[in-house]
Amino acid sequence: MKMMEILRILYEKNEILGAKVISEELEKRGYSLGERAVRYHMHILDERGLTEKIGYKGRQITKKGISELKKGLIYDQVDFTFSRVQEKMFNVTLNPLTLQGSVIxxxxxINELDAIKTINNVFEAGLAVSSHYNIYERNDKTYFETVCGTTIDGLMQQKGIISKPLYGGLLKVEDYTPITFVEQIAYEKTSITPLEAFTNHNNTSVLDVANDGTGIIPANFRVVPEAKKDEVITLLDSLKKIGICGVIHMGKPGESVLGIPVPEGMIGIAIIGGVAPLCAAQEEGYDLDIKLADRYDEYNNMITPNYLMNLPLKKVTTQNKENKVSFILNKIFNLISKVDYDINNEKGNIIANISYVHKDDLDDSIEVMKELYKSKPEYCMGKRYSVVESSEDKVGLATICSLTMDGVLTKQGINSTPVYSGILDIYGSNRRFIELISYTGSSVDPHEIFIKKGMHDIHGSLNDDGKIMASVHSVHYVARDKTIDTLNSLKEVGLEVLNIGKPNEYTYNAKIEKYNFGYVLSGGLNPIVAIKEKNIPVEVKSIEKIMKFDAFEEL
Structure with a gap:
């Protein structure tokens, strides 16, 4: 953990650092490590090729070190994502009266300068956190900076107002009126920042909102104490005067905001994602490498337009109570409860994913699935599939969803809970999660996010160098023996387990709650993603419905 923190410090500072500076930085982060101990750890990092010594100046992180940091100990990253948000909030120093100080x-x-015109159009339409931005050149590349919405949380914290970011996601807008969040991920327990999960051109329609007032925009959500309501309003009003006006809606105490429930005594606030202008450029096909809440900049050094920006969205006067955000875990628990598969007679209900391909591609798709199962059966959730009738030109391909295992265990009197969905890195015999998103607080199956962002490499895994989708499930340690017996019985029908951990230990780098143990399953969508990787058009759908096990045939 200490070596990972040293790598983080070198990466964040982006300069050559000596043992003294690193020791001081570690102290700030709660690690008591003297200069001699730092040198010892740095020597190990040097030997591993993660850092390199630059004369007497100190060390710098290598490309290998950056790669290792990004993969890292994934559970540490899961916690680190939210702690990084808190760190950024604390370091906001902007004074709204003097315009002096930093913002996130x-x-x-930006690879194509034409993208800047699109970005500026969105700024002029008012779909941004702030009117201020930066554009500059570095190493023959053009970079564009926008103010992050978390800046507002930092300014509230600066004023002694508790602001707790809860979700980031996608907000539906109709005729310039905010309607409801349609997708969201909780900030806690994710290795990917929530808005990062949704920032690709297929998810947003910022340009449509800018032009016609209807579409999908990135947004985030936080709660503040009711006791600070007046102070929050005063602060937000003062921020509007200096060009920070990204607040979409502030609710009443205990009132749901745009479909998201709010605890009693708290007030929900929705703020537009600061990346909205950048998302618009992606929608037009421009290639951008967006990094959210990546750094700080002095607000008064940023470019100020010659117009006063106002968010074009209408005030939310009434909220449709039917527009409630649907959390995926609620759907999962209900489906798990319907699983009644009988291990002995191999009959009963299971949970199925159903994806769709053109009928002309059906035979080729099945061949791809067969190839994967023949080569790596453990990367499939069973050796079965089902063809489901759909439209005139498309057909459904059903695969067994890994959540079926939770249902089977539940039927046996074992409380099995899906905890994380993730990307499992395969390198030789080594396996470790490099991305994890908790099912808790998510409105969408995380695997669908990973697929949309192209984070998989199923065919590479056939040669033991790739990335598959997998999930982490948790069971109390007292039921471990019975769980192992049940899972072993399921192997006979091809429902294999990648790993069964011990109580209180990491499972492929994923940490399980105390007094529980974890087991890891391959994603039921891996065969479908393998089809996608062969450039066969496929509409991927997960956790779709309950089906009879005997409706499936063997590959």
Missing amino acids: VNISS
């Missing part, structure tokens, strides 16, 4: 900024490289 998102940054993106």
Whole structure:
């Protein structure tokens, strides 16, 4: 953990650092490590090729070190994502009266300068956190910075107002009126920042909102104490005067905001994602590398337009109570409860994913699935599939969803809970999660996010160098023996387990709650993603419905 923190410090500072500076930085982060101990750890990092010594100046992180940091100990990253948000909030120093001080900024490289025109159009339409931005050149690349919405949380914290970011996601807008969050991920327990999960051109329609007032925009959500309501309003009003006006809606105490429930005594606030202008450029096909809440910038050094920006969205006067955000875990628990598969007679209900391919591609798709199962059966959730009738030109391909295992265990009197969905890195015999998103607080199956962002490499895994989708499930340690017996019985029908951990230990780098143990399953969508990787058009759908096990045939 200490070596990972040293790598983080070198990466964040982006300069050559000596043992003294690193020791001081570690102290700030709660690690008591003297200069001699730092040198010892740095020597180990040097030997591993993760850092390199630059004369007497100190060390710098290598490309291998950056790669290792990004993969890292994934559970540490899961916690680190939210702690990084808190760190950024604390370090906001902007004074709204003098315009002196720093704000948090998102940054993106831009390969085609024409994208800047699109970005500026969105700024002029008012779909941004702030009217201020930066554009500059570095190493023959053009970079664009926008103010991040978390800046507002930092300014509230600066004023002694508790602001707790809860979700980031996608907000539906109709005729310039905010309607409801349609997708969201909780900030806690994710290795990917929530808005990062949704920032690709297929998810947003910022340009449509800018032009016609209807579409999907990135947004985030936080709660503040009711006791600070007046102070929050005063602060937000003062921020509007200096060009920070990204607040979409502030609710009443204990009142749901745009479909998201709010605890009693708290007030919900929705703020537009600071990346909205950058998302618009992606929608037009421009190649951007967006990094959210990546760094700080001095607000008065940013470019100020010659117009006063106002968010074009209408005030939310009434909220449709039917527009409630649907959390995926609620759907999962209900489906798990319907699983009644009988291990002995191999009959009963299971949970199925159903994806769709063109009828002309059906035979080729099945061949791809067969190839994967023949080569790596453990990367499939069973050796079965089912063809489901759909439309005139498409057909459904059903695969067994890994959540079926939770249902089977539940039927046996074992409380099995899906905890994380993730990307499992395969390198030789080594396996470790490099991305994890908790099912808790998510409105969408995380695997669908990973697929949309192209984070998989199923065919590479056939040669033991790739990335598959997998999930982490948790069971209390007292039921471990019975769980192992049940899972072993399921192997006979091809429902294999990648790993069964011990109580209180990491499972492929994923940490399980105390007094519980974890087991890891391959994603039921791996065969479908393998089809996608062969450039066969496929509409991927997960956790779709309950089906009879005997409706499936063997590959």
